[in-house]
Amino acid sequence: MVGTHGYAGSARSDQLLRDVVHSADDAIFAVGRDFTVLAWNPAAEALFGYPAGDIVGHSVDVIIPPDRLADQREMLELIEAGARLERFRTRRRHADGHWIPVALSMSPLRTPDGTLTGYTVIARPVSARERLESSFQALLEAAPDAFVGVGDDGRIVLSNTQAEKLFGLARHGLVGKDVAKLLSLPAVEPAAAPAAAAVAHRYDGSTVPVEVSESILLIDENRIRCVMIRDLTERVRAQERLLLMQAEAERAHVEAQLQRTQRLEGLGQLAGGVAHDFNNLIAVISNYATFIAEAAAADGLDEIAGDAAQITRAAQRGADLTHQLLAFARREVVRPRPLDLNEVVTGIEQMLRRSIGEHITLSVRLEPDLPSVTADPGQLDQVLVNLAVNARDAMPRGGDLTIETSPIEVDLAYASGRPHLHPGHYVRLRVSDTGTGMPPEVIERAFEPFYTTKPAGKGTGLGLATVYGIVTAAGGDLNIYSEPGMGTTFTILLPTTDAEPAVLEPPAEPDPAGRRRGTILAVEDEPALRDVLRRILTTAGHQVLIAADGPAALALAAGHPGRIDVLLTDVVMPHMLGKDLAARFAEIFPGAGVLFMSGYARPVLASQGTLDPDATLVEKPFSKAQLLTAVQQCLDR
Ligand SMILES: Nc1ncnc2c1ncn2[C@@H]1O[C@H](COP(=O)(O)OP(=O)(O)OP(=O)(O)O)[C@@H](O)[C@H]1O
């Protein structure tokens, strides 16, 4: 090998190499496998402050931070395995104890036959600028979000590891890329939207939802757009999961509501059927008891008369029960009319005060000018009484009972999941107490007939069932808010009507002096009840024709030589319904009175248990006096 500048041959070349190392600006030193320093050039002396004579032959550990001693061993292994360590940033200790930030490049030290004997280090102090840059990079790396700096030409000039991960590109792949190809920003004023929803395009073609915020940084008269990109994948997923969970909870809630409604509906049918049959039986029992009592009294048999009166009283209690059952089953005969709920509350307020007792404070808060609702006022009284009595029972040591009314608008969201409710205008009746409250399992079953938590003999469990039947029959909805120890609030919603509240005339008292007798055609399919009717009416001096159904009644009427004053008919009968019979009968005897009898009229006279307000009706089971009064009114008309 022939060198220039006067060097030639192997020895000279070795000398040349020594001179290169000796005069290099970079600190160069060699370390053996046992980490003793083998060689140390003047630049190393200058950088670390150790003269070669002091350190050669000694451990290199003196210049290494104590916590990095292990790294040193690891690096040797890496170098042995063929790795190259370049511009590795770390710090080393100066002889006077201060730390020097350095960039190290390390390479293996081998004998000519290739045996590894240690490693060589080229150390360069890291400049202030380099240090600034490196802390800037560290800062970028420490940011939780992806970051790219974009030059004026729209190309990326710097980025952090998070950005590489986000876009699926290594740093050298990201630098120089057109940022517009990597990020789709929504078309909005950038100034107006500091953080906008956007999409990042990954190297593999997939997209990631991101939130992008930008700011401008001026470095040495260069403008750099700093773009922070936050990966929203988790947030979007969490939101989706939340929505899914909400939808599921909503569905479960709706399903539970529906099941509860269906269960109550089924119970209603059962209860209604039983109650209807019971009604007829009770009518027979109580009327025969009355016959016995009357006959016994006439013969001076007071003891028998007293016993019969007991039967009548028991039958009356039975009748009350069946009425509640029918109300729950929405089969009770109701006479709904437009009314002002405030008037209903005011009308019954005094009675409620008396029945709840003085240890309970009743507050009534009525919102003036309520829209009208359509309901049977008697039934609403029953609702208020039942709720007030329950509240009283829940506050044995006193408390507050509040009754409130107010208009309310039901929207689609509120109505969904409540099978009885449709969006629209409602009047809200709220009855709240400060009593014991109800646990969830009691709330769940509270509306079921015969469900009670009260001791035997104290409650029948029909109070809330009745309330439920009445409110739903009126097209309304009801809800319990309660927790043990927190009191109970019943919320009832009743649909409003545009009709003005009707003024109810008090029923005219029959004038006993002007008692009229007439011919009455009684139609009843229940044989026992037919006998009862015949006896009551004939005893009162009326002429009686009796038929078991519609066609038989029409035949009787057609063949009757004289006048018939009143048609007294059951509503639901085989072969012909009461109202059809009434229509046909009116063709034969126009102007004659028509009196209906029924335990319920729902399936016939209208849907929803309503009764044509013009139709006169005697409710079963009726007493002798009730029947005779109704007949009298019919004759007097
Ligand atoms: N205001 C209330 N506070 C606490 N619990 C209540 C309240 N209202 C009802 N309950 C609970 O709901 C159950 C059912 O009430 P419901 O009115 O149907 O029957 P009852 O009061 O037990 O008997 P009944 O009313 O037929 O005499 C009650 O037994 C009670 O446990």
Ligand SMILES: [Mg+2]
């Ligand atoms: Mg009750």
